[in-house]
Amino acid sequence: MEQRIAHFDLDSFYVAVERVENPRLIDMPVLVGWPGLRGVVATASYEAREYGCHSAQSMSQALQKCPQAIVVNPDMAKYREYSDAFHRILLKRTPLVERAGLDEAYMDLSVLAANKLGDPISVVRELRQSVLDTLNLTVSVCVAGSKPTAKIGSAYAKPDGCLEIPMGTDASFLSTLPIRMMPSVGPKFQKALLEIGITTIGELGNADSKWLKMRFGRQGLLTKRRAQAKDNSAVEYLPRQVKSISRESTFPKDLLGNTDLLAQLLKLSESVSNELRESGRAIRTVSIKIRWSDFDLTSRQKTVEGGMHSRKQIHEIAKGLLETELKINRSRGVRLLGVGLSNFNDEQFQLPLSSEAAQNFYRNKSIETALQEIHGKFGSNSIRRGH
Numbered sequence: 001m002e003q004r005i006a007h008f009d010l011d012s013f014y015v016a017v018e019r020v021e022n023p024r025l026i027d028m029p030v031l032v033g034w035p036g037l038r039g040v041v042a043t044a045s046y047e048a049r050e051y052g053c054h055s056a057q058s059m060s061q062a063l064q065k066c067p068q069a070i071v072v073n074p075d076m077a078k079y080r081e082y083s084d085a086f087h088r089i090l091l092k093r094t095p096l097v098e099r100a101g102l103d104e105a106y107m108d109l110s111v112l113a114a115n116k117l118g119d120p121i122s123v124v125r126e127l128r129q130s131v132l133d134t135l136n137l138t139v140s141v142c143v144a145g146s147k148p149t150a151k152i153g154s155a156y157a158k159p160d161g162c163l164e165i166p167m168g169t170d171a172s173f174l175s176t177l178p179i180r181m182m183p184s185v186g187p188k189f190q191k192a193l194l195e196i197g198i199t200t201i202g203e204l205g206n207a208d209s210k211w212l213k214m215r216f217g218r219q220g221l222l223t224k225r226r227a228q229a230k231d232n233s234a235v236e237y238l239p240r241q242v243k244s245i246s247r248e249s250t251f252p253k254d255l256l257g258n259t260d261l262l263a264q265l266l267k268l269s270e271s272v273s274n275e276l277r278e279s280g281r282a283i284r285t286v287s288i289k290i291r292w293s294d295f296d297l298t299s300r301q302k303t304v305e306g307g308m309h310s311r312k313q314i315h316e317i318a319k320g321l322l323e324t325e326l327k328i329n330r331s332r333g334v335r336l337l338g339v340g341l342s343n344f345n346d347e348q349f350q351l352p353l354s355s356e357a358a359q360n361f362y363r364n365k366s367i368e369t370a371l372q373e374i375h376g377k378f379g380s381n382s383i384r385r386g387h
Contacts, residue, residue, distance in 0.1 A: 002110065002113075002145065002167055003108075003110050003145050003146060003232065004108075004109040004110045004113050004120045004143060004144075004145070004167075005106060005107070005108055005109070005110075005143070005144060005145065005146060005147050005149075005150045005235060006106070006107045006109055006120065006123075006124050006141055006142065006143045006150060007100075007104070007105075007106055007107075007141065007142050007144075007147065007150035007151045007153065007154040008086075008090065008104065008105045008106075008107065008124075008127070008139050008140075008141050008154070009103060009104050009139065009140050009141070009151075009154040009155070009158070010086060010103035010104070010131075010137055010138070010139050011137070011138045011139065011140055011158060011159045011160055012043055012044075012045055012046060012159070013043065013079065013082075013083075013102065013103035013137075014032040014042055014043040014074060014079060015030045015032055015043050015044070015045040015072075016137050016138070017078060017079055017082050017137070018030065018032060018072050020082075020135070020136045020137065020250065021078070021250075021291070021336070022295055024295075025045075025070060025072070027047065028045070028047065028070055029044075029045055029047040029048035029050075029051065029053075029066050029068060029069040029070065030044070030045040030047070030048060030069065030070050030071075030072060031043075031044055031045075031048055031053060031059065031062055031063075031066075031069045031070070031071050031072070032044075032071075032072050032073075032074055033059050033062075033071065033073075033074065034059060034073065034074070035059055035071050035073075036059065038058075039058065039059030039060070040056060040057070040058060040059060041053060041054065041055055041056065041057045041058070041059055041062050042055060042074050043055055044057075044062065044069075046159060048062070048066050048069050051065045051066035051069075052065040052066075053065055053066050053069065059071065079102055080102065081244075081246050081248075082135060082137070083102040083103065085134065085135055086103075086105075086131060086135060086137070086139075087099060087105060089127065089130050089131055089134060089135075090105055090107055090127060093107075093112075093118075093123060093126075093127060094107060094108070094109070094111070094112060095237055096108035096111065096235050096237060097235070097237060098235045098236050098237060100151075104151075106147055106150065106151075106235045107124075107235065108234070108235035109123055109124075109143065120143045120164065121143055121162070121164045124141045124143055124162060125162060127139075127141075128141060128162060136250075138159065138160040139160075140154045140155075140157045140158045140159060140160060140161045140162070141154055141157065141161075141162050141163070142154040142156070142157055142162075142163045142164070142165065143163070143164045143165065144164075144165040144170050144173075145165070145167060145168070145170045145229060146170060146226075146229055146230075146231045146232065146233070147231065147233055147235065148182075148183065148184075148226040148229075148231050149165065149170040149173065149174060149226075149229050149231075150165075151183055152174065152177065152181050152182065152183070152201075153165055153173070155181060156177070156181070170229030171202075171205065171228055171229040174201040174202060174205070174227060174229060175200065175201060175202030175205070176200055176201075176202060177200060177201045177202075178199065178200060178201070179193055179194075179198060179199060179200060179201055179203075179204055181201065182201055182204070182223065182226065182227065184219065184222070184223050184226065185204075185223065189216065189223075192215060192216075193207075201227045202227070204223065204224060204227040205224060205227035205228040207224060209221060209224060212224055243342065243344070244340055244341060244342040245272045245275050245276055245279075245283075245340065245341040245342075246272065246287075246289075246338055246339065246340035246341070247268045247271045247272050247338065247339055248268070248289060248336055248337060248338030248339070249264055249267075249268065249336065249337055249338070250291075250335060250336045251264075251334070251335060251336070251337075254293040254333030254334060254335050255333060255334045255337075256333050256334075258323075258326055261322065261326065261334055261337060262319065262322070264337050265288075265315070265318055265319060265322055265337060265339065266315060268318075268337065268338065268339040269311060269314050269315035269318050269319075269339050270311055270315075271339075272314065272339050272340070272341050273309075273310070273311035273314050273315075274311075276309060276314075276341055277309065281309075281344050281345070282307030282308055282309045282344070282345045283307065283308055283309070283314075283341040283342060283343055283344055283345065284303050284304055284305070284306075284307055284308065284343040284344075284345055285301055285302070285303040285304075285341070285342045285343035286301065286302055286308070286314055286317040286318050286321070286339070286340070286341060287299060287300065287301035287302075287321075287339070287340040287341075287342065288300055288301075288318050288321045288322055288325075288337070288338065288339055288340070289336070289337070289338035289339075289340065290322075290325060290334055290336070290337060290338075291334070291335045291336035291337075292329070292332045292333065292334060292335065293332060293333035293334070293335050294332075295335070298325060300321045300324070300325060301321070301340075301342075302317050302320070302321060303343060304317075306345075307345035314339075314341065318339050322337075
């Protein structure tokens with residue numbers, strides 16, 4: 001079976017997330033990173049890159065090149081939330097997804113193609129659109145015959161591009177690209193290759209194996225195989241223990257009425273509850289996140305002693321937190337609303353002792369299961385509990 005591997009790479013990830021949260025940053029030169037003398041740029045927007053700014057550059061140097069740039073401190077918890085949502089979208093299509101970082105993933109499309117369950121390029125286009133519709137983030141993708149070639153191809157396709165390298169043509173595609181595009185070729189490796197006249201990936205693939213092994217050891221030979229498109233390493237599903245579950249919605253217009261906000265809260269509560277039930281775990285902490293119309297951010301949470309798992313419990317706590325905030329901020333519009341679950345309790349759910357409580361437990365469990373099955377077949381908007 002011919003390998004068909006896709007590499008997904010979210011474009012300018014940190015900057016893109018900040019722009020979703022604060023649209024005022026759109027089309028502006030943005031530097032996500034740490035200010036100060038020792039500060040470093042984590043991500044530069046494409047507008048800032050035009051001035052010579054780039055990741056891993058000192059913040060002071062970047063600001064010398066682009067004094068008008070807007071500096072935003074990184075929020076790793078927020079980026080992890082978006083990253084988890086991104087990977088969940090991919091995993092809905094196939095379990096053969098390998099995390100390669102917060103903003104990257106490999107997907108093995110070979111089985112889907114072999115069983116006529118989806119043409120590879122059609123699948124990745126569908127997923128790119130889903131990421132855009134769900135998260136408002138763009139992702140560049142390449143489909144190729146190997147992981148290294150797919151990764152190089154997605155970088156070649158940036159920004160917001162989609163590329164398919166036809167079967168059997170990986171080596172041809174790589175041959176004219178500069179050696180700096182090889183992921184495993186660092187500055188020292190590149191300098192040594194340039195000194196002997198090797199400037200392209202194709203020339204690296206034709207380099208003398210004895211010299212590469214003597215100069216760079218096994219890594220030199222491995223890089224040559226990758227340059228020849230002979231790397232057949234498999235996509236490995238690497239599950240990550242989830243420490244939190246969250247969903248949020250950014251509204252096209254600020255919401256003022258309690259009725260609309262409570263309806264949105266119910267949808268969010270159902271969504272996080274469904275994922276919690278799939279995990280087979282319980283949680284102790286429910287939180288809400290509110291971004292007001294002036295972009296101020298409010299977060300509130302409540303922790304209980306025993307583990308929770310039902311949609312009704314989660315929604316009631318989230319509703320109480322939201323109603324308290326709305327009473328305090330009666331005249332403020334809400335731009336974004338989120339619900340989060342954390343503080344996992346991995347113990348098995350305990351059956352209540354009283355017969356009445358046990359009946360309620362089983363009744364709620366049946367309702368939750370039925371709702372989840374309906375949502376799985378017909379979508380989350382098909383049916384829901386009353387307020």
